[in-house]
Every structure is written in C-alpha cells, then in structure tokens.
Amino acid sequence: MENQMLGHMVLASGGTGGHVFPARALAAELLDRGYKVTLMTDSRGEVYEKLFPGVSILQVNSASPSVGGLLGKFKAAFKLGIGVLQSLIALRKIKPAAVIGFGGYPSMPPAFAASLLGVPVILHEQNAILGRVNRLLAGRATAIATSFVNTEATERNLVRKMYHTGNPVRKEIRELFGSAYPNIQVAEKFRLLITGGSQGATVLSDVVPEAIAALPTDLQKKLEITQQCRPEDLDRVSRVYENTEVETNLSAFFENMPELLSGCHLAIMRSGASTMAELAVAGRPAILVPYKYAMDNHQERNAQTAVERGAAVLISQDEFTVEKLSEILIDLLSHPEKLKSMAMAVTSCAEINAAGNLADLVEEKAKNGKKASHVDGKVIA
Structure with missing residues (x-):
C-alpha cells in the first residue's frame, strides 16, 4: 500500500536519547505499516539522519528556558515562538494525520502548533512522572501514552487521557x-x-x-x-x-x-x-x-x-x-x-510490544480525533 493512502505522521522529538530512542522505534513501526513519517526537531537534526532511515527531517527553532537566567528565558521564549510559526507553516503543508510529541523542548513548537490547527496530538511520556514539557502540553493533547502503568499526574482530566503503551525500544534490543x-x-x-x-x-x-x-x-x-x-x-x-x-x-x-x-x-x-x-x-x-x-x-x-x-x-x-x-x-x-x-x-517489567501499542494508539486517535476508546488503559484496535 502506498504511503499516501495511509497518511503522514509527524514525530516531534530531540534532545537526549531518552526522547529520541522511543521516537526512533515508533518511526520504524509506522514506516512498516505504510505511513510517511517526518521528524520535526531542533538544530541537531543532522545528527538524527542515520538514526531515522526513511524519515524526512525538518528543523524548527527551539530552546530551553531553564538556562541563562532571566535573559535566557526571554531568548528561549522568542525562539520557541519562532518555532511555533515555523511549525504552523510546515504542518499546513504536510497535513499530518497526527503529531506525536516525545517531551523535551524540541517537541513543544510542533505539538503546540498542531493543537492550534486541530491536528490530534499524542504525547509519549517515558518517565513515571510527566515531564515539564508534556505537562505544559497535556491539556491540549488528545491522548497521553505512558511507559509505566502508574504514571503520576495531579489533574484527574489528564489521568483520563492516559493509555499505558510501554516505552518503545529499538529493534536490536x-x-x-x-x-x-x-x-x-x-x-x-x-x-x-x-x-x-x-x-x-x-x-x-x-x-x-x-x-x-x-x-x-x-x-x-x-x-x-x-x-x-x-x-x-x-x-x-x-x-x-x-x-x-x-x-x-x-x-x-x-x-x-x-x-x-x-x-x-x-x-x-x-x-x-x-x-x-x-x-x-x-x-x-x-x-x-x-x-x-x-x-x-x-x-x-x-x-x-x-x-x-x-x-x-x-x-x-x-x-x-x-x-x-x-x-x-x-x-x-x-x-x-x-x-x-x-x-x-x-x-515481568517488560512491555515487548510497546512500539506496536503506541502505533495502535496513534492510528486510533488519528482516525477518531478526540474520541476515547480504551479499557483498563489498554488500547483497543
């Protein structure tokens, strides 16, 4: 089946291996299923070309407001704003079925822009506690995929969005x-x-x-x-x-x-x-x-x-x-x-089909928008 027949998925990731590795595993799974995949990331995009074979890579502005004091926060806010504008232009052209964010500030501009355009946003949280960027985006997300069965979130409406998929690992592992x-x-x-x-x-x-x-x-x-x-x-x-x-x-x-x-x-x-x-x-x-x-x-x-x-x-x-x-x-x-x-x-702690579970969730939300259909945190095809 041609990629165009299934659609286009956008992954938003970058930074440490903890964010990049699960994105890489999902990209491989989506490619195998016949989707076209684009990775939107920050200026380190060239580094990821070998890690994401078959995936188009787009770079957008991003920065962390956690460094550089008050001036650093202003600079980061400006770069993130530019990144959102770049993402809006790119996503209007790509017309993705969904955008999947993996946390870290490189994921923020594409995921935020997608929410403004009404594109389903699925966040993947690798840790047992929602990270800073995923917390900021969670209210705009269609779904939140979790690596751990018990992932901490203080707001009840966020818990209702959570689906336990596991944390995807690379094929070799x-x-x-x-x-x-x-x-x-x-x-x-x-x-x-x-x-x-x-x-x-x-x-x-x-x-x-x-x-x-x-x-x-x-x-x-x-x-x-x-x-x-x-x-x-x-x-x-x-x-x-x-x-x-x-x-x-x-x-x-x-x-x-x-x-x-x-x-x-x-x-x-x-x-x-x-x-x-x-x-x-x-x-x-x-x-x-x-x-x-x-x-x-x-x-x-x-x-x-x-x-x-x-x-x-x-x-x-x-x-x-x-x-x-x-x-x-x-x-x-x-x-x-x-x-x-x-x-x-x-x-007994392993979720061997995490990449497949996450891809199932992405496909479901891409098709059904914000409609939820899960039992006990497990995705239903």
Whole structure:
C-alpha cells in the first residue's frame, strides 16, 4: 500500500536519547505499516539522519528556558515562538494525520502548533512522572501514552487521557526478549556492564573501580568488566583497574550495546526511562543509581517498579559509596541464584510490544480525533 493512502505522521522529538530512542522505534513501526513519517526537531537534526532511515527531517527553532537566567528565558521564549510559526507553516503543508510529541523542548513548537490547527496530538511520556514539557502540553493533547502503568499526574482530566503503551525500544534490543540468562556456573567470567547513559556518569567512574579494587582477589579474578566513562575519566579509571585482577573494556561510547546487554550477568546503571525499558526487555538484573538531580526525582520513580518486583537493587547517589557497592557485589557474586531470580523478575517489567501499542494508539486517535476508546488503559484496535 502506498504511503499516501495511509497518511503522514509527524514525530516531534530531540534532545537526549531518552526522547529520541522511543521516537526512533515508533518511526520504524509506522514506516512498516505504510505511513510517511517526518521528524520535526531542533538544530541537531543532522545528527538524527542515520538514526531515522526513511524519515524526512525538518528543523524548527527551539530552546530551553531553564538556562541563562532571566535573559535566557526571554531568548528561549522568542525562539520557541519562532518555532511555533515555523511549525504552523510546515504542518499546513504536510497535513499530518497526527503529531506525536516525545517531551523535551524540541517537541513543544510542533505539538503546540498542531493543537492550534486541530491536528490530534499524542504525547509519549517515558518517565513515571510527566515531564515539564508534556505537562505544559497535556491539556491540549488528545491522548497521553505512558511507559509505566502508574504514571503520576495531579489533574484527574489528564489521568483520563492516559493509555499505558510501554516505552518503545529499538529493534536490536527487542530481539533480546526471551533470551536465556547467561549461566554463571559454567561461564568463564562474570561479566559486569557499567554505563551512565548517553553522557556517561562521573559518579560511576568514582565509585565502581574503587569498589572492585576492594573485593577479595579471588572474586576479582572472576570478573570481566565493560565500563563506559566520560572521556576525561578514562585514564584515571584505567589506572585503578591496572592494580586489580579484573579484565576490562573501557570506552566513552559503545556501539554494540545489544550484544553487551545480552552477555552481561549484572549491570550497574542510571535509571533513565530508556535504560529501564532496555533492561526489562533484555531480562538483565541491575544495580541502579538514579541521577539525584533529575527533575522531580523521576529516575528514582522509574526504578521503583523493578525494585518492588525484586528485579534490581537501588542505591541512592548519596549512599553510593565504595563500601556499600563492595558489600552488595560480594553478596551477589557469592549467591548467583539471587541474580538468576532477579533476571526472571525483571522480564515481568517488560512491555515487548510497546512500539506496536503506541502505533495502535496513534492510528486510533488519528482516525477518531478526540474520541476515547480504551479499557483498563489498554488500547483497543
């Protein structure tokens, strides 16, 4: 079926991987269904061309009023206003069936412009609490797709708009679902994966190597560590590991995350929305260290479901010390049955068909406008 026969969908996203990755997964799903897809984003559009094959990319003005003080707020408001005008012109030409916003300020101009034109607006919220931009747009939205079953919203009318779809993950991660947890008893090495999100996390570089160095030598010899570090942290992290018995693979960025996730026995990570979704789909246990400055403490909220189900261990950043981490690692390494149990529990948190669920919701709202049709938060085709 030709794309023109089904229509044109516009995705509004940009900024961090937490916003971009689910947009990328939805774009692939909509393309497979025969839709034409355009991504409207900010000046970083060229960066996304490889991530969104087959998708047209339009850049519009955007800025965050959270930086630069009072002058920064005025500048941001001006740029956002220009972005809305640019979006109005573009959307009148495109005539999309729906606009899907993924949060972050790059999504605001297209989503706001769509609401002015009467185009159905579907927001996707990755975290367990509505983000700032999605809160601002929620009143104008036709529907709000949520990654977590219990997503916090203070206004009852917003809760009525919510549909639990899950958080879409890229195809390469989705293909890991159902893969067997690596057998610790027969493995030559215990593989530990440490990442701090797209930008890395200095606190992991500060604490993890020293905690590994504090482990008994016999445990160190069993470890194979893959760790992402900020570029400026690589040398000092390497020096700490040189005085241990562990095998290491250090880098500022890893291209083969699906492979690394599949092979690891335990991950130490932040608890951003995309990280939580990928861990659940891959079925890998984790020690989670939420970013303490995340807005509304949403990373800790993201981790709660996994922790409550026994799928992860949570350590707040203030309590993430060498002594605390060493104690937990010794316990888990000495009791591999706990890790296997955690791996089984984390899979129960996965929403494997999140991209399909979100695409179903988009199609429904594109066809029916603001009419709602859902049962218990599940979309009905």
